[in-house]
Amino acid sequence: DTEVTQTPKHLVMGMTNKKSLKCEQHMGHRAMYWYKQKAKKPPELMFVYSYEKLSINESVPSRFSPECPNSSLLNLHLHALQPEDSALYLCASSQPKRGGYNEQFFGPGTRLTVL
């Protein structure tokens, strides 16, 4: 299984809602990532988890809250988002190796619209 799955595929939420995005992989990878991609722009790294610990937070606002409950699962909890947070949210995973990390496998993304 070389797939990263993300649910839901599409999400529409109001600014006062609380919702969560879910990402799952069964490749045994111990690093997982969240990226944000605005329309016609490249993906931007948000968070990196390594061995279930948060290792990189790219100064993301606290209304985005990541969680890695186990080595296969990654969540992104959303609260009090703004319309400008509407974007494609991509999850990826990779396997750490001596001196670095192997290539990242990306999921198809969740398209989020904030009204």
Added chain:
Amino acid sequence: DAKTTQPPSMDCAEGRAANLPCNHSTISGNEYVYWYRQIHSQGPQYIIHGLKNNETNEMASLIITEDRKSSTLILPHATLRDTAVYYCIVTGTASKLTFGTGTRLQVTL
């Protein structure tokens, strides 16, 4: 991480080789060159990476100049399914990928 410069767009006829250039003149000795592509409405897909030597896999070849200041991704026989945005990324750690604006490759009949 070193910055990269890629042409914004390129065209290629189906069946011909697509050669996508990337400049990374500030690359340092321990940084790798990675290539990913993103087909419309999908997540990015890893293609290939290299440090100094040329590399080849089932998808593409990567040619890195001797001074490592530039590289070329070669898709030997482009098909319509290769139409995508191609990102050249230089990084010392593959845990932190900084995507530039990439090259939009259009493969035509």
